[in-house]
Amino acid sequence: MASSSDSSTPRGESWVWFTGLGLIIGLGMVIGLLSLVIFNGVTVFWAPQVPVAQVDDGRTIIGQLAQRRIRAGSPADHPRYELQYQVGLRELNGNSYLWVDEAKIKSETFPADVLGLERVENGPAFVRPLSLRKTDGKLIAATDAAFETAFQAEVAAASAVREKLVEITRHRIGDVNEEMDKARVALRRAEDLKLADEVADRRRQIAGLEERFAGLQAEAKKVVDGGAVASLVSKDAAGREVVVPLTQVIRAWFPNRLDTWGRVQLFFSRLGEFIFDEPREANTEGGLMPAIFGTLVMTVFMSLMVTPFGVITAIYLREYAQNGPVLRIVRISVNNLAGVPSIVFGVFGLGFFVYVLGGSIDQLFFSDQLKYNNNTPVFGTGGLLWCSLTLALMTLPVVIVATEEALAAVPRGMREASLATGASKWQTIRDILLPASAPGILTGVILAMARGAGEVAPLMLVGVVKLAPTLPFDGSAPFLHMDRKFMHLGFHVYDLGFQSPDSDAARPMVFATTLLLIFLVVCLNIGAITIRNRLRARFKGASF
Amino acid sequence: MPQIMNPPSSSRIKVRPAAEREGRKDYITIKDYGFWYGQKKALDAISLDIPERQVVAFIGPSGCGKSTLLRNLNRMNDLVDGISHEGDITINGRSIYDPGLEVISLRRRVGMVFQKSNPFPKSIFENVVYALRVVGVRDRAVLEEACETSLRKAALWDEVKDRLDDSALGLSGGQMQRLCIARAIANRPEILLMDEPCSALDPIATGKIEELIHELKEQFTIVIVTHSMQQAARVSDRTAFFYLGKQIEYDTTEKIFMNPSQAQTEAYISGRFG
Known part of the structure; x- marks a missing residue:
């Protein structure tokens, strides 16, 4: 007979479950958050069928279903739902989105001729086409068999024209404007210093630039006039006639006619636009290229700055500094630095980096610019450099602590062996300690990167903007413009989610952007972890 | 009585005639040497002379100070905080505490092999030539030659x-461990310190290293710390016995093992304590 005190369950076994519970809760939250973001972020690009719905009150709605939720105030046992449709045509409807009581929808049909349009302005539109007015004035009716082919061809032709226009107006005219600004500053300086020759030179240069500017404008006008003015005549749900010039159309699709392959193609086309294009319509449409690029460049620069600085500091603290109260205080301070709210670093960055450092740089190297260009600062305002530096400062403790740990973990024997062969302390550090602790140092850098890439608050103060007209990297010397303001994915999430004029339109983009930010951080980490594992493999061996 | 140890029976050991030993000059001279870790006195009044190109073994129970003394010969203990010493150690007539003598150049002349083999996480080649690299040798041919010579001396060349x-x-x-020996002799030091070099090795590897010590003796002065009486008897010309930081007896190995003058020494080598 087994006595109760002789139970086969060892004492303390229940604590295994208790500790496991913590892990399960943590994992559950992470997995839940990730699946929410991934599901909502990916479905943004998927084109579902678009119904034509008849409502009780006589209205007709053509729109893509966006949300379904329980109506406020409906009884809990018999919940009533309401549906949100994205109907588009903001210029006519006043709002792209529409809530309808589910119970009031009489019928839903999916006619094949429903056409979805993504437009340059005023967001998307869902219409039923009537006819296509081609460039030469010919009309093709929507019922014509040739309609779809002709329509897609005209859309493609119009896109080419639009891209050409963007090339002229944004890039070439932009370059001329930039040169003009520089020339004007130089002219003002020459006039002020009474350099007659240079004044004449600069005047001639400006006249030349103005000529080029006029030429480009004429070219742009010619493209607009001579190019396609094809347009689509269609009617909206209410039967109103809607004429859309095809230069306004970015993408057109028949949501109820597409087969799965077509939907997949559309999905990747939209995803490609999202990743490689610039944003439109107050960031609620278009792509995120500038933000992806900005985040990436800023994170890489931050790592490049924090690593040497942190490693050098840690080497001094661990290898050279005299043990004592001062060293202890320094260590405690470094650890506390990790707990300072990031916004405080932002304020410090603004006060010290931007105003003091940037201001001094401007005084020293760009004094002409300040004097003759209405005190426009170059480095004395937020920018990529200051963002990277601020985040480098913020993540410094992580790197210092990780490096110190890594140095301390190098076997004592290795250090002694090096010193015993007659190597100096510095040679030992450089040739033995640093290579052996490189994996540990990289762990610190990975942690720093993960923290830095997702940080938003301090960046808002030192150089991140809602919409940057130019990338920090371009074809004009010195190619990398560390003084420029830039866009950042984390800030983009905040801006879309909370600052957008059209929160319904921004909602899907918030998820997609969040997903992209997570993906970017994961990619950066995988890169760093790969390097670390390579290093580790080099130092691993069959030790007896 | 030497009922436990019978060293002369081994053919490997050549007991040199006293006259030959007398002809050698003393190379390392330790005089009235005392050493403290903080307040703790680890060595007390050590005085011994080590002749050149001989093997001297330090024996004694754990904590007797033999490793401490060995690590002071190349000032490895400088790495420890709060150390102090009295008396003096001279190598070839010059004090190792001479302010004009850099610790680095001392360590270049006094190589060291540690108890636990500690190769660097580098290639075999880079390990051996490390001592040459730190003095700035760049010439590939010189490095390769030094690498081969050292590995040959360490009886490792054919294997690697x-x-x-x-x-x-x-x-x-x-x-x-043989690689560590090759690394220690690559820049041709005058003295080789060995701190229990075989304690983590199997008997075959131990045998190889002991043979190696015999060969290296032709060129280097060797000081070896060992816990193995047999090893001390096999490889050394002279043996010093330490107990509790004091030097109990220092004499030829023959004398120490055959006819020790101190009762403590006899008790230790015969295994009655320690």
């Missing part, structure tokens, strides 16, 4: 000559 660029961490324990 085809994989010099492989990681040293892939070697066996005995090979690693």
Whole structure:
């Protein structure tokens, strides 16, 4: 007979479950958050069928279903739902989105001729086409068999024209404007210093630039006039006639006619636009290229700055500094630095980096610019450099602590062996300690990167903007413009989610952007972890 | 009485005639040497002379100060905080505490092999030539020659000559220890300190290293710390016995093992305490 005190369950076994519970809760939250973001972020690009719905009150709605939720105030046992449709045509409807009581929808049909349009302005539109007015004035009716082919061809032709226009107006005219600004500053300086020759030179240069500017404008006008003015005549749900010039159309699709392959193609086309294009319509449409690029460049620069600085500091603290109260205080301070709210670093960055450092740089190297260009600062305002530096400062403790740990973990024997062969302390550090602790140092850098890439608050103060007209990297010397303001994915999430004029339109983009930010951080980490594992493999061996 | 130890029976040991030993000059001279870790006195009044190109073994129970004394010969103990010493150690007539003598140049003349083999996480080649690299030798031919010479002296060349660029961490324990010896002799030091070099090795590897010590003796003065009486008897010309930081007896190995003058020494080597 087994006595109760002789139970086969060892004492303390229940604590295994208790500790496991913590892990399960943590994992559950992470997995839940990730699946929410991934599901909502990916479905943004998927084109579902678009119904034509008849409502009780006589209205007709053509729109893509966006949300379904329980109506406020409906009884809990018999919940009533309401549906949100994205109907588009903001210029006519006043709002792209529409809530309808589910119970009031009489019928839903999916006619094949429903056409979805993504437009340059005023967001998307869902219409039923009537006819296509081609460039030469010919009309093709929507019922014509040739309609779809002709329509897609005209859309493609119009896109080419639009891209050409963007090339002229944004890039070439932009370059001329930039040169003009520089020339004007130089002219003002020459006039002020009474350099007659240079004044004449600069005047001639400006006249030349103005000529080029006029030429480009004429070219742009010619493209607009001579190019396609094809347009689509269609009617909206209410039967109103809607004429859309095809230069306004970015993408057109028949949501109820597409087969799965077509939907997949559309999905990747939209995803490609999202990743490689610039944003439109107050960031609620278009792509995120500038933000992806900005985040990436800023994170890489931050790592490049924090690593040497942190490693050098840690080497001094661990290898050279005299043990004592001062060293202890320094260590405690470094650890506390990790707990300072990031916004405080932002304020410090603004006060010290931007105003003091940037201001001094401007005084020293760009004094002409300040004097003759209405005190426009170059480095004395937020920018990529200051963002990277601020985040480098913020993540410094992580790197210092990780490096110190890594140095301390190098076997004592290795250090002694090096010193015993007659190597100096510095040679030992450089040739033995640093290579052996490189994996540990990289762990610190990975942690720093993960923290830095997702940080938003301090960046808002030192150089991140809602919409940057130019990338920090371009074809004009010195190619990398560390003084420029830039866009950042984390800030983009905040801006879309909370600052957008059209929160319904921004909602899907918030998820997609969040997903992209997570993906970017994961990619950066995988890169760093790969390097670390390579290093580790080099130092691993069959030790007896 | 030497009922336990019977060293002369081994053919490997050549007991040199006293006259020959007398002809050698003393190379390392330790005089009234005392040493403290903080408040704790680890060595007390040590005085012994080590002749050149001989093997001297330090024996004694754990904590007797033999390793401490060995590590002071190349000032490895400088790494420890709060140390102090009295008396003096001279090598070839010059004090190792001479302010004009740099610790680095001292360590270049006094190589060291540690108890636990500690190869660097580098290739075998880079491990051996490390001491040459730190003095700035860049010439590949010189490095390669030094590498081969040292590995040959360390009896490791034939085993690793085809994989010099492989990681040293892939070697066996005995090979690693011989690699450490090769590394220690690569820049031709005058003295080789060995701190229990065989304590982590199997008997075959131990045998190889002991043979090696015999050969290296032709060129280097060797000081070896060992816990193995047999090893001390086999490899050394002279033996010093330490107990509780004091030097109990220092004489030829023959004398120490056959006819020790101190009762403590006899008790230790016969295994009655320690």
